[in-house]
Amino acid sequence: MTTRIVELRQGILKKNDELARELRGRFEAAGVLVLNLVSSPGTGKTEFLQRTLKELRARGARAAALVGDLETDNDARRLAASGAPVRQINTHGICHLEAEMVGKHLEGWELGALDYLYIENVENLVCPSSYDLGERVRVALLSVTEGEDKPLKYPTLFNSADAAVITKMDIAEAVGFDRAAALKSLQAIRPGIRVFETSAKTGAGMEEWLGWLEKSASSL
Amino acid sequence: MHELSIVSSVVETVMESLEAYPGARVVEVRLRVGALASVVVESLEFCWGIAIEDTPLEGSRLVVTTVPLVMQCARRDQDVELEGLQSFRCPKCDEPCSDLRHGRELDIESFEIEESEIEKAGVKA
DSSP states (O other), X not given: OEEEEEEEEEETTHHHHHHHHHHHHHHHHHTOEEEEEEOOTTSOHHHHXXXXXXXXXXXXXXXXXXXXXXXXXXXXXXXXXXXXXXXXXXXXXXXXXXXXXXXXXXXXXXXXXXXXXEEEOOSOSSGGGGOOOSOSEEEEEEETTSOTTHHHHSHHHHHHOSEEEEEOGGGTTTTTOOHHHHHHHHHHHSTTOEEEEOOTTTOTTHHXXXXXXXXXXXXX | OOHHHHHHHHHHHHHHHHTXXXXXXXXXXXXXXXXXXXXXXXXXXXXXXXXXXXXXTTTOEEEEEEEOOEEEETTTTEEEXXXXXXXXXXXXXXXXXXXXXXXXXXEEEEEEEEEOHHHHHHHHO
């Protein structure tokens, strides 16, 4: 009996990473800005995205969305009300989206005809951080009702984000939201992160967010 | 809780490589997991037992090495280890960290096999 060490030195999620790289190449070639939106349940991600899609369309931009949930197509139906093309991805128990799911749900879509593609991830602040979906921008969302220390509790995800969106700012005062503490915890985990303070209900902060999107899209 | 799908990917990868060593028994599989990889080592170990059942890896050990967080401090042009996951700034000069060198690893390093002499002779013949 002899023993032998077989060296592999490869990423465990190599298959996902390779697929994500392929997708990123396709997105770049098509000139579409792809954003991966990540948050915990109840952040108001769908409401925020609905308003974003609606306003982008009003400005003449072409935007589409993929929505991940364990079950139901409720979110896809809500988002489709904006007039944008939307597809639902049901993961049936899987706690995150993977590059393969994204690739499969893009079939038949002409990417070159889009300016923006939003991927609304499964509501979870842990697992989605490990899975590259080929996005250019990862956006972490947190609402004013969630606690200002959310980024400190979930550093792996917030550290991987390129931008952060604080939602439901219209009720910040009523729920005693400590804005300075929230900004401080975001900056501790991801120094220099761009933060947007928004309300999908009143439209506060949306102008700044949309301007940033347009700027990011034009730099593609 | 995506540890089971991570462990299943490991088993799949090892089994693919194992095709080159027919009849070999897997003794140990070594992983490198970064402090910021969003993975709980205890859960990986728990899931390992489930994932290797009825596979050629059954009975093998999982050995996980944790990789600390290391950032490149731009101000001092040096790699520094961060303590904990609550502040992403250089512990020496407070420079914000924008360049993480280590800590996101989620790698299969190697696996160890036992080959019987008969099987090896068989392969050669």
